[in-house]
Amino acid sequence: MKELELRYLERLSQLYPTIAKASTEMINLQAILNLPKGTEHFLTDIHGEYEAFSHVLKNGSGAVRRKIDDVFGNRMSSKEKQSFATLIYYPKEKMDRIRKEEDDMEGWYKKTLYQLIEVCKCAAGKYTRSKVRKALPSDFAYVIEELMTEKAEMGDKESYYNAIVDTIIRINRAEPFIIALCELIQRLTVDHLHIVGDIYDRGPGPHVIVDKLIRHHSVDIQWGNHDVLWMGAAAGQRGCIANVIRICARYGNLDILEEGYGINLLPLATFALHTYGEDPCDCFQLKGSSSENPQEMLMDLKMHKAISIIQFKVEGEIIQNRPEFGMEKRNLLHCIDYEQGTICLDGQVYNLLDSYFPTIDPRQPYALTKEEEDIMERLEKAFLNCEKLQEHMRFLLGKGSLYKVYNNNLLYHGCVPLEEDGSLKVVDIYGHTCKGKELYEILEHYVRKGFYAVDEEEKEKGKDMMWYIWLSENSPLFGKDKMATFERYFLAEKETHKEKKNAYYKLLEDEAVINGILKEFGLPSEGAHIINGHVPVKTKNGESPIKCNGKVLVIDGGFSKAYQKETGIAGYTLIYNSYGLILAAHESFESTEAAIEKESDIHSDSVVVKRVLKRKLVSDTDTGKELREQLADLERLLEAYRNGCIKEQVL
Known part of the structure; x- marks a missing residue:
C-alpha cells in the first residue's frame, strides 16, 4: 500500500476505529443509495416579495398537495384536501379560525392528528430513519417517532396509538403538536432548495427572506x-x-x-x-x-x-x-x-x-x-x-456562487454571453x-x-x-448592451430606452448552441438541463418557459408585482423529484390572510416537463456519487484492517 493512501486510511480509521463501525457505516450508506431521490425545489427572481416567497416555500410549489393526494386519494374531496393543505401551510392561523366554527374540537384534533401522521409517514418514506430523526422537532421528537413507526410485534396497535393521541389531547398539547407535525411535513416534502438569483430589490422584504433562508435546512444560491x-x-x-x-x-x-x-x-x-x-x-x-x-x-x-x-x-x-x-x-x-x-x-x-x-x-x-x-x-x-x-452577505458568499452544476442540471441566473453565431463570447477581465x-x-x-x-x-x-x-453587457448576470437608467428618467423617446439582449436569448431554441453550453460546463447533451431566470416569461403572448425541447427551463418566479402585467401570470417555479421534472405556474399572491381565509393557493397549474421511466434513486444523484466514493474508501479501510496494515482501535 502506498504511503499516501495508508496515511489517508489511518485518518479515516479515526472516524471508524473498528471493523464493526466501518461495516455499519457501509451498510448505512448502501441503504441510503437505494432510497428515492430527494425532492429539489427551484425558485428564482423573488425580488423581496416575502409573503409570496414564504407561501411557495410552505406549499413546495404543489409538492405538499401531491403528498395529500397520494395519501388520501378519493377519501377526501378536493375542497377537503385544499382545507387540509391550508392547515399544513398555516397551522396556527388556520386553527384560530377552526376553533370559532367547530363544535367538537376534541374530535377534530383526533381526526386531524391521525391524518397528519399519515402524511408524515408518506413524506418520510424517502429518508433513512436517522435523517428523519434529525428533522423531528425536539419538543415532540420521541412521540412523533412512536406514532410514525410501525410496531409489527404489537398485538393491539390501534389501542397503543389511541392512548398516545388521547393523552396529547387530554393534556392540552394538541395544537402545538399539530403545528409541529405541519412544519415537519413542510420540512420533509422538500429535501433541498435552489435559489437561482435575485433575492433583492423591488419588493419590501429581502432582509426577511435572507433571514428565512439562513434558517433553512438545505439551500444553495x-x-x-x-x-x-x-x-x-x-x-x-x-x-x-x-x-x-x-x-x-x-x-x-x-x-x-x-x-x-x-x-x-x-x-x-x-x-x-x-x-x-x-x-x-x-x-x-x-x-x-x-x-x-x-x-x-x-x-x-x-x-x-x-x-x-x-x-x-x-x-x-x-x-x-x-x-x-x-x-x-x-x-x-x-x-x-x-x-x-x-x-x-x-x-x-x-x-x-x-x-x-x-x-x-x-x-x-x-x-x-x-x-x-x-x-x-x-x-x-x-x-x-x-x-x-x-451577516447576510457572508451567508450569500458561503451558500452562493455564480453557477452550479447539480444532479445533471446547470443552474445560473442570467445567460452565458454568446456571439451572434452562437460561439462563446470572449471577454477581457483585468487583462485576462x-x-x-x-x-x-x-x-x-x-x-x-x-x-x-x-x-x-x-x-x-x-x-x-x-x-x-x-x-456590463459582458456580464453573464446582465446580458444587455446597456442599462438605460438615464434614458428612462430623462428622455421621452422610447427608442432610447431599448436594451438589446445578448444573442443567448435569441438562440435558446438552437440545440447545437445549448449542447455547446452544456458541454462547456461538463454536462452531456442528453439528459441534462439548463435552469435559469432573470427574464420574465411573457405567457400572455404565448411564450413558453420550456425551451429547446425541454433542455432549457426559464423559471423567472414572477414574484415581483411590477412584472405581472406584462407576463400575465406570477411566474414559474420548478420541482425535481424521483419521478421527474414538474414546472409549476403561479397566480398572483394576494396576501397571507387571503390564503388562509379563502384557502386559496397560488400554485395554479403543473406541467410535467420530464417523467423518468424508472424512479430515480439517491444512487443516481451527485450525492450518490459522493456516497459511492465513501463506500469505496470504507472498503479499502476494511481491507486494511483485515490484512493487518491498520490495527483496530479497541477502547
Whole structure:
C-alpha cells in the first residue's frame, strides 16, 4: 500500500476505529443509495416579495398537495384536501379560525392528528430513519417517532396509538403538536432548495427572506445581478451603494435600508430637501409605493432624484478610473447642453424631460459637490459597519456562487454571453481573456476578493467588479448592451430606452448552441438541463418557459408585482423529484390572510416537463456519487484492517 493512501486510511480509521463501525457505516450508506431521490425545489427572481416567497416555500410549489393526494386519494374531496393543505401551510392561523366554527374540537384534533401522521409517514418514506430523526422537532421528537413507526410485534396497535393521541389531547398539547407535525411535513416534502438569483430589490422584504433562508435546512444560491449589487454595496463600492438606494427609493422601499438594516438616510433626506425643495421631481415618480402620506411621498421623490444624480456622477468616476471595463459610452453627463436642456446621443439631439441640475458643474460634470461627497462617505461607512447586512452577505458568499452544476442540471441566473453565431463570447477581465465557464469562475473569484483580499489593490478590483457584473453587457448576470437608467428618467423617446439582449436569448431554441453550453460546463447533451431566470416569461403572448425541447427551463418566479402585467401570470417555479421534472405556474399572491381565509393557493397549474421511466434513486444523484466514493474508501479501510496494515482501535 502506498504511503499516501495508508496515511489517508489511518485518518479515516479515526472516524471508524473498528471493523464493526466501518461495516455499519457501509451498510448505512448502501441503504441510503437505494432510497428515492430527494425532492429539489427551484425558485428564482423573488425580488423581496416575502409573503409570496414564504407561501411557495410552505406549499413546495404543489409538492405538499401531491403528498395529500397520494395519501388520501378519493377519501377526501378536493375542497377537503385544499382545507387540509391550508392547515399544513398555516397551522396556527388556520386553527384560530377552526376553533370559532367547530363544535367538537376534541374530535377534530383526533381526526386531524391521525391524518397528519399519515402524511408524515408518506413524506418520510424517502429518508433513512436517522435523517428523519434529525428533522423531528425536539419538543415532540420521541412521540412523533412512536406514532410514525410501525410496531409489527404489537398485538393491539390501534389501542397503543389511541392512548398516545388521547393523552396529547387530554393534556392540552394538541395544537402545538399539530403545528409541529405541519412544519415537519413542510420540512420533509422538500429535501433541498435552489435559489437561482435575485433575492433583492423591488419588493419590501429581502432582509426577511435572507433571514428565512439562513434558517433553512438545505439551500444553495446562484447570485443574480441584484444580489451582486447588494454585495458590492456591503463591500463599500460607491456605484453599488448609489444604485441600491436609488432602487429602494424608486420602489418606495427605503424602509428596507432604514428599518431592515438600520442604515441612516437622514443626511441624504436633508440634502435632497434643501437641494430639490422647489423641484417637483416629476421624472422620479415611484413604482408600486404604498405610502398614503403626500409629504412622505414628496420626500421620497426628492431623495430619488438626489441619489440618481449622485449615482451618475459616481459611476462616471468608476468608468474613467477603469477604462478596461470599456463602458465609456455610458458616461452621459458631459453630453448634456445645460443651457439648452438637451443631450446629444449617437449624433441625435434630444430634449431632456428634466433640466434642473443644481449640483452639476458643466465643466466637471462627474465631480461630487462637498455635500454629496460627505453623504457618500457616511453611506459607505454605514454599509460597511451594518452588522446585519454583513451577516447576510457572508451567508450569500458561503451558500452562493455564480453557477452550479447539480444532479445533471446547470443552474445560473442570467445567460452565458454568446456571439451572434452562437460561439462563446470572449471577454477581457483585468487583462485576462476568458469565456464560458472560465468567465463565470474569474468573476466569482473577484467577487470574493472584494470581501476577503488582503492586498488593497486586488480588493478594490473585486469591489469594482461587482458593479461591473451588475450592468456590463459582458456580464453573464446582465446580458444587455446597456442599462438605460438615464434614458428612462430623462428622455421621452422610447427608442432610447431599448436594451438589446445578448444573442443567448435569441438562440435558446438552437440545440447545437445549448449542447455547446452544456458541454462547456461538463454536462452531456442528453439528459441534462439548463435552469435559469432573470427574464420574465411573457405567457400572455404565448411564450413558453420550456425551451429547446425541454433542455432549457426559464423559471423567472414572477414574484415581483411590477412584472405581472406584462407576463400575465406570477411566474414559474420548478420541482425535481424521483419521478421527474414538474414546472409549476403561479397566480398572483394576494396576501397571507387571503390564503388562509379563502384557502386559496397560488400554485395554479403543473406541467410535467420530464417523467423518468424508472424512479430515480439517491444512487443516481451527485450525492450518490459522493456516497459511492465513501463506500469505496470504507472498503479499502476494511481491507486494511483485515490484512493487518491498520490495527483496530479497541477502547
